[in-house]
Amino acid sequence: MRVIEPWVADPLQRFLAESSARLVLLTTSSGQVVAQHGFTRALDVMSAAALGAAIMASTDELGRITASGASRALSHQGPSRGVFLSGFDVPQGRWIGLVVYDHDSSLGLVRLFFDRLVGELTALAPVETPAREVLAADFENELNASLRSLFGR
């Protein structure tokens, strides 16, 4: 499990155990990964997060321009695996859950326990996260060194 916000770890663990899903990602609405748990090594996590956020953003926008309202959840059922996508609000902003499940679970189970996960996250979320100094003053030298090593120049 990898989490950016420690308070999401326990609810995420419970969700995966109870729903028997293969993996779950929590991302921001712009596709940055907040947490990942499950068989994430089998998945290009960052691409999945970017695509999931794009799908949710475009579906919400489509809902807005057709006056049909925002979509609460989306699902895709493939022959062996399914994908469940849902957006929800926490004090940190709008997050998206992306769940991959297979024959060990079902869309119904995933939805049921995802609702519970959202409830737990909403209850546990700290209201404020203080801004903190992030980078040292000499970061430009380190950035230059990193870019040189990255691009071989």
Added chain:
Amino acid sequence: MSLVNFTTREITCKIVYYGPGRSGKTTNLQYIYGRVPEGRRGRMVSLATQSDRTLFFDFLPIDLGSISGFTTRFQLYTVPGQVYYNATRKLVLQGADGVVFVADSQARRYDDNVESLQNLQENLLAQGVDIRQLPLVYQYNKQDLPGDLILNPDELDDALNFRGVRSFGADCLHGQGVFETLKAISELVLQRLAAGSPTA
């Protein structure tokens, strides 16, 4: 908005390449993808039409390495440049930490560049972002074309660079100016982060 993980000391930033259709936004990412060592980049995702025009976005995650003790990752996105796709441009622009405006240096594309820049300003404003506050650099692509077909960087600065920010002449197909542009926007984004902007 930048995502900072204080526990694992990771920073993730989103940079969007913006500009008119066929100005070279996707080419920037393709060149970066081709030059960055495999272990330092993820898969490049391109959602394109059958004729290879960007339909939704291109996406390329790269690992900048350790900056001030933080593992720093940049997620590079392009937007579809064609006027028709403004709805998707708005979506991709959400949460951007910095923007690279890729202009087409050809004189005949002058109006397209101006229109795209105005569109960027409008789309940012719709999200409550003032273009004067956002890290921004300009890249004037296709400077390799014959001189009588293009405007030089000074002329393009006069037309587009109202903030007087850093700008780069470029030939993205062959890589000239690509890394310089990426380096400049990276510096601006990280400087802003270091200045204590709120983090998610």
